[in-house]
Amino acid sequence: xxxxxxxxxxxxxxxxxxxxxxxxxxxxxxxxxxxxxxxxxxxxxxxxxxxxxxxxxxxxxxxxxxxxxxxxxxxxxxxxxxxxxxxxxxxxxxxxxxxxxxxxxxxxxxxxxxxxxxxxxxxxxxxxxxxxxxxxxxxxxxxxxxxxxxxxxxxxxxxxxxxxxxxxxxxxxxxxxxxxxxxxxxxxxxxxxxxxxxxxxxxxxxxxxxxxxxxxxxxxxxxxxxxxxxxxxxxxxxxxxxxxxxxxxxxxxxxxxxxxxxxxxxxxxxxxxxxxxxxxxxxxxxxxxxxxxxxxxxxxxxxxxxxxxxxxxxxxxxxxxxxxxxxxxxxxxxxxxxxxxxxxxxxxxxxxxxxxxxxxxxxxxxxxxxxxxxxxxxxxxxxxxxxxxxxxxxxxxxxxxxxxxxxxxxxxxxxxxxxxxxxxxxxxxxxxxxxxxxxxxxxxxxxxxxxxxxxxxxxxxxxxxxxxxxxxxxxxxxxxxxxxxxxxxxxxxxxxxxxxxxxxxxxxxxxxxxxxxxxxxxxxxxxxxxxxxxxxxxxxxxxxxxxxxxxxxxxxxxxxxxxxxxxxxxxxxxxxxxxxxxxxxxxx
Amino acid sequence: xxxxxxxxxxxxxxxxxxxxxxxxxxxxxxxxxxxxxxxxxxxxxxxxxxxxxxxxxxxxxxxxxxxxxxxxxxxxxxxx
Numbered sequence: 001x002x003x004x005x006x007x008x009x010x011x012x013x014x015x016x017x018x019x020x021x022x023x024x025x026x027x028x029x030x031x032x033x034x035x036x037x038x039x040x041x042x043x044x045x046x047x048x049x050x051x052x053x054x055x056x057x058x059x060x061x062x063x064x065x066x067x068x069x070x071x072x073x074x075x076x077x078x079x080x081x082x083x084x085x086x087x088x089x090x091x092x093x094x095x096x097x098x099x100x101x102x103x104x105x106x107x108x109x110x111x112x113x114x115x116x117x118x119x120x121x122x123x124x125x126x127x128x129x130x131x132x133x134x135x136x137x138x139x140x141x142x143x144x145x146x147x148x149x150x151x152x153x154x155x156x157x158x159x160x161x162x163x164x165x166x167x168x169x170x171x172x173x174x175x176x177x178x179x180x181x182x183x184x185x186x187x188x189x190x191x192x193x194x195x196x197x198x199x200x201x202x203x204x205x206x207x208x209x210x211x212x213x214x215x216x217x218x219x220x221x222x223x224x225x226x227x228x229x230x231x232x233x234x235x236x237x238x239x240x241x242x243x244x245x246x247x248x249x250x251x252x253x254x255x256x257x258x259x260x261x262x263x264x265x266x267x268x269x270x271x272x273x274x275x276x277x278x279x280x281x282x283x284x285x286x287x288x289x290x291x292x293x294x295x296x297x298x299x300x301x302x303x304x305x306x307x308x309x310x311x312x313x314x315x316x317x318x319x320x321x322x323x324x325x326x327x328x329x330x331x332x333x334x335x336x337x338x339x340x341x342x343x344x345x346x347x348x349x350x351x352x353x354x355x356x357x358x359x360x361x362x363x364x365x366x367x368x369x370x371x372x373x374x375x376x377x378x379x380x381x382x383x384x385x386x387x388x389x390x391x392x393x394x395x396x397x398x399x400x401x402x403x404x405x406x407x408x409x410x411x412x413x414x415x416x417x418x419x420x421x422x423x424x425x426x427x428x429x430x431x432x433x434x435x436x437x438x439x440x441x442x443x444x445x446x447x448x449x450x451x452x453x454x455x456x457x458x459x460x461x462x463x464x465x466x467x468x469x470x471x472x473x474x475x476x477x478x479x480x481x482x483x484x485x486x487x488x489x490x491x492x493x494x495x496x497x498x499x500x501x502x503x504x505x506x507x508x509x510x511x512x513x514x515x516x517x518x519x520x521x522x523x524x525x526x527x528x529x530x531x532x533x534x535x536x537x538x539x540x541x542x543x544x545x546x547x548x549x550x551x552x553x554x555x556x557x558x559x560x561x562x563x564x565x566x567x568x569x570x571x572x573x574x575x576x577x578x579x580x581x582x583x584x585x586x587x588x
Numbered sequence: 589x590x591x592x593x594x595x596x597x598x599x600x601x602x603x604x605x606x607x608x609x610x611x612x613x614x615x616x617x618x619x620x621x622x623x624x625x626x627x628x629x630x631x632x633x634x635x636x637x638x639x640x641x642x643x644x645x646x647x648x649x650x651x652x653x654x655x656x657x658x659x660x661x662x663x664x665x666x667x668x
Contacts, residue, residue, distance in 0.1 A: 062624035093648040097626040125648060187612075187623065194628050226640045329652040333640045341654070342641070430618055430657040431641060434625055435650040 005053040005164050008077060010105075011089035012098060013060030014322065014436035016117045018042070019147040019445045020089055021057040024157055039073040039363075042452070048161045056083070064104055069363045078110070085163055086110045087156070092122035092129060092144070093437075095205070099197035100190070106140070113163060114142045115156055120149075121437065126210025134204045148442045220438050223326045233327065240314045241352065249310025250389035258302035267298070281477070290472040290507075300465040304386050305457070311353035311385045312453040313446070320441035320449070324349075325433055332431045338417025339373045339424065340365075341431040347374050351382035355549040356461065357453070358382070359556055369426045373417060375557055379549065379565050380416055380572060381409055381542045391537055394520055401534045404580075408538050412576050416568075464548045472507075481506065495577035496585070497536055500527060504536075509544045531584045539577035544569055596665065598642060598658035601635045607663035608632050614660035622661070625651050632666055 011017050025044025042057040059070035066072040090098045105112050135142040141159045145152030222228045277283045286292050332342030351358035355378050362374040395402040475481045488502040504518035554562035609631050612619050626646050637643035642658045644651045
């Protein structure tokens with residue numbers, strides 16, 4: 001049997017690789033974890049006129065030396081999987097900086113095609129490119145593309161096919177770098193390659209008159225400005241997080257799906273069905289408050305899914321527009337105080353959506369130390385969108401309580417970060433990052449990215465919801481739940497909370513937002529004072545992350561670090577609750 | 589007697605200065621990463637911003653660096 005040919009898309013981040021990918025592949029892309037890692041690789045199929053092949057989209061790389069777990073995967077695929085063809089996507093405007101990688105790939109011996117993308121941006125910047133000249137000089141196919149408008153895609157596909165069919169020069173196994181990957185490549189080599197690229201581009205880059213887009217320039221200025229950047233961030237958070245995710249996602253969408261579809265159409269017939277089930281254990285497993293249907297399906301699909309969908313869409317926009325690196329740059333100085341740097345803004349913001357996914361995203365950080373601190377902060381109290389929505393709803397009646405809760409949470413998070421920075425060995429690594437151009441995100445790429453994340457959520461999280469309802473059912477059946485509740489009660493008394501809250505805390509571990517929801521019910525019943533509400537909200541926010549996130553923490557950080565995090569979180573939640581309670585009792 | 593300084597660290601430059609990279613110091617891994625971004629000896633950069641972090645323009649790309657990294661990059665001023 002002939003193996004399907006494989007084409008690898010490589011290039012720096014933010015050069016439009018995934019848009020090219022979406023344009024040339026015709027079947028649904030499959031997102032899978034690279035074996036042995038948690039790095040996601042997108043694979044798609046192309047049925048061309050003359051042959052069909054597989055296209056693999058890889059995490060962005062700057063060179064052939066890996067800087068992060070993600071880049072490591074790209075290099076592994078390059079060197080170990082012997083792809084039949086490499087397509088390097090290059091940002092036209094920056095061809096001078098990106099051509100050295102092409103030269104290196106050629107030196108190593110890969111069959112290569114260049115896709116010089118975003119030609120429109122180069123024209124706007126006053127650069128015309130004579131690509132046939134470059135093709136002649138390099139002696140490999142060079143295709144000009146504007147992937148966002150689908151330009152050049154047909155000829156790219158044709159060239160790939162031609163090269164695959166004719167390509168008897170199939171990649172030999174075991175390419176070798178001209179230097180060992182552990183040993184630093186001499187800088188002279190890099191300079192030589194950079195100069196060679198400049199020489200090659202003589203006569204290829206034709207300077208012309210650019211046009212300026214004043215709005216884009218203004219935005220570019222504002223988003224990076226140390227002063228103006230802050231109000232701009234506030235606007236992004238207000239409209240993106242509060243209005244779009246909070247009001248539209250958690251409000252309108254949840255009301256419709258939960259209130260209308262689930263409560264109106266799905267639940268009544270299901271409940272009717274319950275009457276016919278003769279076994280009480282089965283009835284309980286399926287229909288009780290924590291049963292499969294209520295906790296597993298309704299919570300997962302009707303309440304959390306709309307919220308995370310809205311969040312993922314928002315996140316894809318700030319990601320694809322190039323805003324995130326600007327945010328990283330603005331917040332770098334602040335984050336350094338906590339042993340992190342600007343780069344950590346990405347997992348931490350993602351944590352406001354889904355903590356579980358954020359723990360996964362923390363692996364893009366460079367050092368183990370940073371990954372640990374970020375994971376710790378995420379576990380302690382970056383509230384996920386589901387939890388944030390509920391807490392905001394609860395505390396919004398008492399603006400003072402909301403401010404108190406927010407301040408206390410920030411103090412604990414910052415304090416922990418500051419302390420971790422002082423205590424942990426090693427130092428904060430330097431910050432350096434490429435700041436890509438601001439762009440209007442491509443809607444197709446946005447949707448496919450959001451869709452891929454939702455798919456990930458359904459695959460990873462929904463089964464956990466079902467598992468959790470099974471565990472809860474079993475635990476209440478054998479009396480474990482009561483035992484744990486009994487254990488928690490005296491601790492709650494110490495921090496001034498009523499014993500009725502114990503089940504809420506136990507539930508909170510299984511589902512953070514569900515804990516908040518339990519709290520919500522208690523408020524409706526009027527059994528909590530305002531002080532108790534703030535203390536409970538804070539303790540619950542700081543308390544253990546949901547079970548899905550905790551499993552991911554262990555997966556990413558290992559068992560021993562996972563246990564350390566568990567103890568820190570429990571201790572902090574308890575102490576913070578204790579002191580806040582003490583403080584409040586002094587004031588009044 | 590005032591001697592004219594020939595080489596500077598990036599952090600000593602003023603906003604808007606053009607400079608040619610002479611040397612990138614610091615530990616090995618960090619240096620490699622800076623090189624990979626295209627900050628190589630011989631390249632010309634413009635310092636666009638100094639706060640909250642250093643912002644360099646190299647060709648058509650922008651690169652943000654913190655003070656610690658910038659201190660290890662030695663440049664000479666380019667006049668235009």
